[in-house]
Amino acid sequence: MKLRGCLSIALILPCLVFAAPASEEDRMEAMQALKWQEGPSLATIADKAVLKTTADLLFIDEQNSKRFLELTGNIPEDGNYIIYNRKDGWWAVFQFDPSGYVKDDEKIDADALLKNLKENDAPSNKERQRLGIAEIYTDGWSVPPHYDEVSKRLEWGVRLRSNNHVSVNYTVRILGRSGVTSATLVSSPDKLASNVESFKSVLPGFEYKSGEKYSEFKQGDRIAEYGLAALVAGGAAAVATKKGLWGVLGAFLAATWKVLAGAGVAVFAGVRSLFRRKPS
Numbered sequence: 001m002k003l004r005g006c007l008s009i010a011l012i013l014p015c016l017v018f019a020a021p022a023s024e025e026d027r028m029e030a031m032q033a034l035k036w037q038e039g040p041s042l043a044t045i046a047d048k049a050v051l052k053t054t055a056d057l058l059f060i061d062e063q064n065s066k067r068f069l070e071l072t073g074n075i076p077e078d079g080n081y082i083i084y085n086r087k088d089g090w091w092a093v094f095q096f097d098p099s100g101y102v103k104d105d106e107k108i109d110a111d112a113l114l115k116n117l118k119e120n121d122a123p124s125n126k127e128r129q130r131l132g133i134a135e136i137y138t139d140g141w142s143v144p145p146h147y148d149e150v151s152k153r154l155e156w157g158v159r160l161r162s163n164n165h166v167s168v169n170y171t172v173r174i175l176g177r178s179g180v181t182s183a184t185l186v187s188s189p190d191k192l193a194s195n196v197e198s199f200k201s202v203l204p205g206f207e208y209k210s211g212e213k214y215s216e217f218k219q220g221d222r223i224a225e226y227g228l229a230a231l232v233a234g235g236a237a238a239v240a241t242k243k244g245l246w247g248v249l250g251a252f253l254a255a256t257w258k259v260l261a262g263a264g265v266a267v268f269a270g271v272r273s274l275f276r277r278k279p280s
Contacts, residue, residue, distance in 0.1 A: 031071055034064045036084075045081050046096035048212050049174075049181055052205035056087040065093070075133060083202070090195045091186055092202075098179040099224045101217050104152065106227035110144040116233045117158065137161045142168050142192055145232045152214045153203070154228055157196070159189065168192050170199065173231045176208045177216050180224075180231060 037043065037060065039053030046062075053059055060068060060082050070076035081094040117138045125135040143157035152175040160167050170185040170192065183203065187195040208214070 027071055030067070034060055034068060036060055036064075043081070043083070045094050045181060045206075046079065047209075048096050048176065048179070049206060049208045051083070051094070051202075052207075053083065054202075054205075056085055057202065058084045058086060069093075073134070075131065085198060085202075088195060088198045090191070090199060092199060093182075093184045093186070095182045095184075096176075096179055097182065099226075100179060100222035101177060101214075102175050102180055102224040102231065103227055104147065104149065104175060106229055108145050108147065108229055108232070110141065113145060113229060113232050114138070114141060120233070134162045139166065142189065143170065143196075145228075147228055154231055156232055157192065170196050172200075172203060174203075174206060174208075175214045177212050177214055177221060181206070181208075 036058045037053075039055050039057040039059070041053050041059070043051040043053055043059040045051060051059070062079065062081060065080045065082040066076045066078060068082050069080060079095050082091060083094065084091045121137050125137075128135055137160065139159035139161050141157065142159050143155070145154065145156035147154045154173040154175070155171070157168055157170040160169060166189055168187045168189050170187060172183045172185075174181045174183065183199075183206070185195060185199040210216075
């Protein structure tokens with residue numbers, strides 16, 4: 001299958017400890033070999049939610065998403081689901097965290113959260129060094145965190161720096177009855193505004209399955225140990241760091257809420273030919 005559009009955000013590819021293809025040609029062939037599900041269709045996220053995809057969207061399941069992350073120089077972690085917009089050229093990662101029902105009555109202090117994120121760079125980068133992955137540093141907000149009580153969505157954008165290249169993660173946390181779905185857009189700063197607009201137009205197609213919606217909470221359901229602020233700071237990892245559990249959770253922080261892209265690296269320039277739709 002040929003996919004239309006391009007991976008306009010070239011990914012930084014450090015010297016990985018994972019079994020990535022030896023050459024760029026092999027890497028492109030491996031990307032093409034992934035089992036892309038073309039829209040319009042109904043994609044399942046962790047058996048907890050569904051995402052209605054349009055004709056411009058492609059989806060890959062957990063196993064193929066793990067391979068995608070490996071090919072793009074990120075940690076190939078389980079539990080991720082990738083969508084790719086072949087019209088606008090962005091991609092996003094969906095992941096469900098079964099942490100329980102997160103109460104949404106907490107006010108958010110953006111300045112305090114940014115300080116916390118920057119302080120977490122050192123221990124998470126220590127884990128990335130161990131794994132042979134490029135270090136990531138938090139530069140600041142591109143969009144300060146804000147919460148919508150109607151949609152139950154917490155959103156923010158953070159600028160990330162690695163090897164002197166800056167990229168942006170725009171993250172949406174969608175609250176559910178038994179946990180939280182994270183949807184993270186990977187973008188470059190110059191394309192952020194248009195990519196966020198395109199990305200957010202996809203989110204109305206996301207819906208928790210019956211019994212998993214935030215409004216279906218019942219007494220006796222598991223309550224998460226943290227609130228909205230900790231979701232921005234890394235969820236369960238933000239709680240665990242206070243307990244000295246970096247040996248266990250370093251990989252979590254290194255992988256789950258910072259997905260790396262670089263605007264000026266040409267390693268993936270040749271991949272654009274793979275992301276074209278077949279002539280009709």
